[in-house]
Structures are given as C-alpha cells and as structure tokens.
Amino acid sequence: MVSYTMLFITSVYMLVAAVIAIDFLERRALREEFDRAVKSKSFLIYLRVFKVLMEAAVLWLIIAFFGQILMGWISI
Amino acid sequence: MVDARKVAVTAVTAGLCLPLALFAIILVPVPGLPAASGFWIPAGFYFVMTLWFGVWGALGGHIATFLAMGYFQGFTLQVWADGALGDLIAPLVALIVFKLMGAHPDLKDRKDKMAWLIGVPIASLVCGLWVHTVNLYFGVITWPFWWVGVLTYFIGDSLAVFIVGTPLLRSLTSYVKQSPMYIWRD
Secondary structure, eight states, X not given: OOOHHHHHHHHHHHHHHHHHHHHHHHHHHTHXXXXXXXXXXXXXXXXXXXXXXXXXXXHHHHHHHHXXXXXXXXXX | OOOHHHHHHHHHHHHHHHHHHHHOBOSOOOTTOTTOOSSBHHHHHHHHHHHHHTHHHHHHHHHHXXXXXXXXXXOOHHHHHHHHHHHHHHHHHHHHHHHHHTOOTTOOSHHHHHHHHHHHHHHHHXXXXXXXXXXXXXXXXXXXXXXXXXXXXXXXHHHHIIIIIHHXXXXXXHHHTTSTTOOOOO
C-alpha cells in the first residue's frame, strides 16, 4: 500500500515534470520568435538559460528523491 | 570588476547547486570518508557555469558546497573548507584544460569533445587528490581510506559531470554565446 505522503509527493513531482516537458515543447515551437526578441531584449538570454538550468536541477532532485528511496537512504 | 551580472551568475550557480548538494547525493556514502559522493550532481552544474562564465560560476559551486556540507553532516570547518575549495578548484582545472587545448564549451568539433573528455577526469582527479590529501594531513581520514577517497571523487565527480553537464552544454551554449558574459570569443 502506497502511503498518502508518497502519493502526494509523487503527484506534485509528476505535475512539475509535466510542466517542464510542456515548457520544453513551447521553447522548441517559439525558437525563431525568441531569437528575434533577444535582439532587442538581451536579458531574455539569461532568463532562458537560468530557467532551463533550474528545470534540470528540479528533474535531478526528483530523480535523486526516488534514487535515495531505492538506495534505502530515506523511506516514506 | 564586479558587476550585477557576475554576482547574478554566482548567485544562480550557488542557488542551483545548494539544494542539489544537500539532497541529490544518490549513490554512496563511503563509510569512513567525510563528504564523499559517488555521484555529485551539483558538479555537473558548476562545471557548466564555469565553462561559460569563468571564475564566477566556480565561485557559486564553492559557496554551495561550503553551505551544504556545513548543514548536512555537522562536519568540522576544516572539512567544509576543504571540500568547498576542492569544488572551486575542479571546474577551474577543466577551464584551464579547455583554454590550453583552444577548445570551446559548445562541444561541436572534435577538439571540444576531446577537451571535455580529458578535462573533466583530470579536474576530478586533481580535486580528489586535494580534498583527501588535506583530509589525511588533518587526521580526518587514514591512509587506507586515502585512495578510496581519491577514487570515489574521481569516479563520482566525473560521472556526474558527464551525465548532467553534457546535455546542458550541448543544448544551452548556443544561447549563452549571445551573452556578453560568455568568456569565449571565436
């Protein structure tokens, strides 16, 4: 039986992962528009790079969470 | 000269790496070795930031490791400072390898890929030697654990940097190139 805490955390993680996946698709679709916008607003480069790095960090934290359960470090 | 963008790079790197350093150690620990990790995920991020933005990225990794080690295990100041200095040195060693080979972090041509494949293990080894030799001379570990520590560091950091850092460099360097903070010019 999966605990309520585990179910809740997993649901949040899955939604976060879905948001990141949708953001990835949106970035691909708007690549040309983004390149045009960057010419007048260069700070958008930083926003995009930092956002993608943070998304990657979140994905790694999710992987690490389940990895640590598998390794027996933590339990729920 | 310090400006807002450099501070932002350091702050973002530290902010990214801090939770990863605190919570993202998947494999390990090695009994008898303080702060050893078989898969040091934050390294993937601060290596990448250093290759893009130079010492400001490395400084972020240094700050994150210092804070994370202090909180996580209740280590002595020596262990915090030692590990954190190691994480400052490692990405800078990789940066020097790239500079010496005339490579670029977009990993497009053969020279870039070779610099990445050579630079990361060298950086991890140098850093592992630094961290665990200091630990040894401070009496934190004993000789039988020294080589285990160096090997763990070498494998753990290299593996994480390759797995985490490679897709980041490949996918984001083309954007970062447009930034005036990018330290490489063709």
